[in-house]
Structures are given as structure tokens and as C-alpha cells.
Amino acid sequence: LKVLEGENEQTLNRQLMLFQERVLPDLHNNIKCGNSLIGPDFYHGKQMPLFDDEEMYRINAFDWEAEFPEIMKNGGFDTVIGNPPYGAWFQTDENIYFSKQYKVFGNIKDVYICFMEKGIILLKDQGKLSFIVPSAWLGGPQYYELRTLLLRKQIEFIIQMPFDVFSNAYVDTAIVVFSNQYPDSKHNVLTYVFNKREKLNSIELSIDKYKFVLQNDWKITDDHKFVLDPETVSIMQHLKSNCPRTVKDVALMKRGVLFDKSILRDSKDSNNYFRYFEGNVYRYQINMIANQWVEFSNKMKERPKEFSWFEGERLLLRRLVNRRQQLMSILTTETFITNKNLYTIKTRDNSIGIRVLLGIINSKLFSFLYLKQVTQATKDDFPQVTIKDFLSLPFPSEIVINKKEQLVSLVEHMVNLHKQLVIAKLPQKKTVLNRQIEATDRQIDELVYELYGLTEEEIKIVESGV
Numbered sequence: 364l365k366v367l368e369g370e371n372e373q374t375l376n377r378q379l380m381l382f383q384e385r386v387l388p389d390l391h392n393n394i395k396c397g398n399s400l401i402g403p404d405f406y407h408g409k410q411m412p413l414f415d416d417e418e419m420y421r422i423n424a425f426d427w428e429a430e431f432p433e434i435m436k437n438g439g440f441d442t443v444i445g446n447p448p449y450g451a452w453f454q455t456d457e458n459i460y461f462s463k464q465y466k467v468f469g470n471i472k473d474v475y476i477c478f479m480e481k482g483i484i485l486l487k488d489q490g491k492l493s494f495i496v497p498s499a500w501l502g503g504p505q506y507y508e509l510r511t512l513l514l515r516k517q518i519e520f521i522i523q524m525p526f527d528v529f530s531n532a533y534v535d536t537a538i539v540v541f542s543n544q545y546p547d548s549k550h551n552v553l554t555y556v557f558n559k560r561e562k563l564n565s566i567e568l569s570i571d572k573y574k575f576v577l578q579n580d581w582k583i584t585d586d587h588k589f590v591l592d593p594e595t596v597s598i599m600q601h602l603k604s605n606c607p608r609t610v611k612d613v614a615l616m617k618r619g620v621l622f623d624k625s626i627l628r629d630s631k632d633s634n635n636y637f638r639y640f641e642g643n644v645y646r647y648q649i650n651m652i653a654n655q656w657v658e659f660s661n662k663m664k665e666r667p668k669e670f671s672w673f674e675g676e677r678l679l680l681r682r683l684v685n686r687r688q689q690l691m692s693i694l695t696t697e698t699f700i701t702n703k704n705l706y707t708i709k710t711r712d713n714s715i716g717i718r719v720l721l722g723i724i725n726s727k728l729f730s731f732l733y734l735k736q737v738t739q740a741t742k743d744d745f746p747q748v749t750i751k752d753f754l755s756l757p758f759p760s761e762i763v764i765n766k767k768e769q770l771v772s773l774v775e776h777m778v779n780l781h782k783q784l785v786i787a788k789l790p791q792k793k794t795v796l797n798r799q800i801e802a803t804d805r806q807i808d809e810l811v812y813e814l815y816g817l818t819e820e821e822i823k824i825v826e827s828g829v
Contacts, residue, residue, distance in 0.1 A: 397425025400477050405460055422457070427485065438487035446495050447478035449534060467512060471505040473497075479509065483516065486543040491519070498523055498537035501589040502737045504751045510587040513539075517546040518578055520553045521591060522568075525561040538566075551575040554591040585755045588736045594824045595735040598817070602732075602757040605816045611754035613712045614720060617672050618682075618750065619701035620657075621665040627655045635659055637673065638699040644681045646725050647774075648781040649693045657700055665703070674698040676717055678708040680724065682747050688734055690748065692724045694778065706750065719767055722774040723758070726811040731825045732756055759814040770810050777803050 367387070401424045428435050451474040453461070461468045465477045475496045482492045500506040501521070520540040528536050553573040557563070576593045583600065590596050627639060635658050642652035657663075659670055681691040682704045692708070694717060701707065708724075710717050723729055737752045762770075780803060784796045812822050 395425070395430050396423070397430070398423045399425060400464075400474070400481055401457070401460060402426060405456075439485050439490060441487060441490050443482040443485055443490070443492040444494070445478070445482075447475045449473065449475050449497050451475075467506075467509040469508060471503075476500065476506070476509050480512065483512070483543060488543055490543045491540060492543070493538065493540040495524070495528075495536050495538045498535045501537060501591070502586075502752075504586055504749060507586050510581070510589060513541060514578070514582055514587060515545060517542040517544050517550055518552045520555075520573075521589065522554070522566070523556040523591060525557040525563060526559050528563065546578050548579055550578045552578050556591055584736065590736045592735060592828075595731075595828070598821050598824060599732070599736070599757075601817075601821065602815060606757040606760050608758045608760050609754060610756050610758050613710060613715050613758055614754070615709045615711050616680075616750050616754060617667050617707050619703050619705050619707070620659075620663050620667075621703050622657065622663040626662050627657055629655060631656050632658070637670075640699045640701045640705070644679050644691055644693050644705060646689060646691045647693060647721075647777050648785070649679070649695060651697075653699045659700060672707045672709075673700045675709075678717060678721055678724070680706040680708055680748065680753075682706060684734070684748065689730045690724055690733060692721055694718065694721050694774075706748070706753075715762070716767065716771060718771045718774045719762065722770045722777075722807050723811055723814075725807070727808045728811050728815060728817070728825055729756065731828055735828065757815070762814060766810065766814060770807065770814075773803055773807050773810065777807065 401422060403424050403426050405422065405424050434440060453474070458472065461472075461474075461477055465480050467476045467480050475494075479492075479494060479496065482494065486492060500509050501523070518539070518541040520538065522538040524536045524538065526535065527533070552575070553570075554576050555568055555573050574591070574593055576591065576596060580593075580596050580600070581587055581589055583603070584590060584596070585599075590599065628636065631637075636656040637659055638653040639655050639657040640651075640653045641655070642650040644650075659666065659673075676694070676696050678692050678694055679701065684690065708720065710720060733748070733753065733756060737749065777800065780796055780800050784793060784800070787793045787796055812825075817825070
């Protein structure tokens with residue numbers, strides 16, 4: 364278009380007559396059409412006559428060596444840049460091919476991670492890649508292989524974008540730029556996290572806006588998670604050495620059931636029928652609705668093997684993270700069945716105590732640690748807690764008797780305050796109770812900070828980061 368600027372039919376005809384050449388440059392060696400991820404080896408061992416024209420056109424295998432011979436002969440491309448497709452669906456043959464061809468395609472079947480690996484393959488030494496892709500790979504447990512692969516490259520920038528960057532794709536995204544070379548031990552990654560609600564027309568960030576994260580620090584985070592805030596990384600490193608235990612060492616966790624609602628009943632038809640919970644769980648508070656009954660049997664699509672997950676003293680943890688960016692848990696002893704949106708937590712170590720666990724889970728520190736390193740927890744659509752990430756969080760190595768008793772007392776007081784708040788009628792009474800709840804919450808947070816051995820500076824970071 365720039366070549367044609369200021370031209371008209373008369374001037375173009377004159378140019379053709381004088382120079383006997385086309386007006387626009389020939390781009391047939393620059394622009395190619397084909398399936399970037401599937402090469403001609405896709406057909407090895409297959410009977411070609413079985414593929415009709417439509418199938419061949421759909422697969423559209425692309426031979427990079429043949430299409431860009433000079434570039435590939437010289438080691439690859441200087442730059443790979445793009446916005447690869449997300450969540451693409453593919454057929455069985457392609458699925459098998461991707462599984463064999465791409466190391467990152469094992470645990471999660473999303474095509475954009477194959478594009479990231481393919482981009483590395485196509486780069487020459489010290490060439491750069493820049494993609495805008497879903498941000499789930501930064502901390503999701505299933506993306507461990509991709510993070511491990513990228514840690515062997517020099518990551519230059521990671522920018523976490525706000526919601527709704529693309530009008531036609533409802534997905535949380537991040538921009539990543541890396542260089543095809545092994546990073547030295549002192550290399551810093553420039554990171555920036557936009558406010559989730561910010562509206563962008565362009566990205567103009569001066570160097571002083573970025574934070575600097577030592578790339579090597581990500582090698583020692585749990586599952587190689589890419590935590591973009593250096594202060595959070597520092598706290599996590601401190602806790603890793605100070606608290607060698609994790610939640611998995613002290614607690615057991617299971618998700619609820621999944622079934623077709625048609626098997627619900629209005630009454631108990633047999634001894635194998637139990638109340639089905641349809642209420643809500645908040646921090647220290649439960650909205651109890653369980654008016655229907657369901658049979659605990661193989662009629663359910665998914666369920667734990669043991670019914671014990673739905674009876675006795677236990678915690679319920681809401682799978683969804685609330686709008687205030689908090690984890691929400693409650694203690695219950697009533698018998699009822701819960702669905703997939705609630706996790707049941709029981710203590711593995713009886714010396715810990717279920718109320719101690721409740722106080723720690725509902726603390727500011729615990730929400731901070733989870734939300735800062737798990738990208739699924741801050742998504743705009745369905746921000747959630749995952750079992751693997753939750754169980755990997757650090758847990759205090761030792762809880763002395765007097766601190767345990769103090770925490771149990773505060774948690775029991777908190778539960779009672781919430782019960783009183785539910786039945787309170789007068790506005791003045793509600794105000795008094797809310798003030799007591801806030802004060803008790805602060806005391807629990809302070810005690811949890813002490814149990815984890817946080818410094819005053821680290822506490823300030825947590826308080827400002829929640």
C-alpha cells in the first residue's frame with residue numbers, strides 16, 4: 364500500500380510501459396501458506412490414497428526446509444513473532460503427531476504451546492521470539508514442561524495483560540519475549556503486570572516501569588512457576604527454607620461429586636441417600652441449603668470412593684476465588700454431599716488440628732501466596748483453586764502449644780461472630796459485630812505471620828499485595 368501511495372491509473376500505466384515490470388514487489392518467496400506445526404513426516408507410514416483432497420487441504424503439511432531453504436540453511440529465522448491460535452481442536456491423527464513431535468504437548472492439549480516450541484526450533488542462535496498467548500502457562504501445574512523448556516532460554520520480557528485485550532476472545536493473556544540462548548546466572552527478566560481492568564490502546568512502558576526478576580529464581584520455585592513480582596519471589600524463597608513442610612504433609616484434599624441433576628430426590632429413598640448441599644461457602648460462614656437428596660452410588664459420573672469425605676469434622680474450601688481475591692473456607696460437622704465446586708479438606712496430622720488449618724487457609728498470607736503464583740486464580744472467567752497448587756503451599760514447620768491454642772481460640776471466636784452476624788437484626792448490632800470480625804481477622808493474620816516467621820518488611824509486602 365505504501366508503494367501505491369500517490370499513484371493513479373495513468374502513472375501506473377506509464378511505469379509499466381517504461382520499465383516492463385510489476386508495480387508491487389514479488390512476495391511469493393516471503394509469504395507462504397501451510398500448517399506451521401505439521402511437516403511432511405506426518406504422512407510417514409500412512410497410505411496416501413486414504414487421504415482425500417479435502418483432508419489433504421485441511422492438514423496442509425508445511426516443509427520449512429523446502430519453503431525457506433536459504434534461511435534454514437543459515438540456522439533459522441532472526442525473529443519469530445505472532446499471536447498463535449488458542450484452544451484449537453484437532454483430530455486423532457494430529458493429536459498423536461503433536462504428542463510425538465512436541466515435548467510440551469503431554470499434559471495439556473492446547474495448540475499454542477506447540478507454536479511456542481516450534482518457534483524455538485525455527486530460531487537461529489540468539490534469534491528472538493515474541494508471542495502473545497494465554498497467561499495460564501505462567502503458573503498452571505500442567506505447563507511445567509513448557510516452563511522448563513523456556514528456562515533454558517534467555518527470557519527478556521513478560522508482560523501480563525489486562526482483561527479483554529481481544530474483543531472476540533475472552534482469555535487472559537501475556538506477552539513473552541525471549542532470546543534463543545542459554546541465560547547466564549545473573550540474567551534479569553523485565554516483568555510488568557497491568558491492572559486487570561485497565562483499557563489499552565497501545566503499550567508504552569519505559570524501563571523504570573518494569574520489575575526485574577532473576578531468571579534463575581524461577582528454577583527453585585514450586586513447579587518452576589514464573590512469579591512476576593520479585594518481592595513475592597523473595598518471600599517464597601524465605602518460606603521454602605523456613606517452612607520445609609507443605610500443606611500436603613498435614614492435610615488430605617478431595618473434590619466433590621458430579622452427576623446429572625435428574626437423580627436428585629425430594630426425600631430419602633434408601634439408606635444410601637444423603638442430603639445434597641446447594642448453598643454457598645464463605646470465609647468462616649456457610650449458607651446452608653440442602654433440601655434435596657442424592658444417592659451415593661455409581662449413578663454419579665464422578666465421586667470419591669469413600670463416603671467419609673462427606674461426614675465428620677472437615678473443612679470445605681470454595682473452588683472459586685472471590686472478587687476480593689481471597690480463599691474461602693469453613694468448618695462443618697454435618698453430613699451432606701458436595702459438588703465439584705467445593706473441596707473437602709481433612710487433617711492428615713491430628714496434632715495440627717482442623718481449626719489451626721482453617722485459620723491459616725483463611726489468612727491474608729495464604730491468599731497472597733496462592734494468588735501470586737497461580738495464574739488460574741486471577742483469571743477474569745472462573746478464577747479457581749487447584750488441588751495440586753494448593754497442597755504445594757508452605758506450612759509452618761512447627762506450631763508450639765501456646766500458639767496453637769491461641770489460634771484455635773481466635774478461629775472459634777471468628778466462627779461464633781459470623782453466626783451472630785447472620786441472625787443480627789439491628790444495624791448497630793451488625794456494625795459492632797463487623798468491627799469485632801475485622802479485629803479478630805487482624806489478630807489471626809498477625810499470628811499466622813508469626814508462625815511463618817515473616818519479617819516486618821515481608822508483612823508490609825503481603826498487606827499491600829492482597
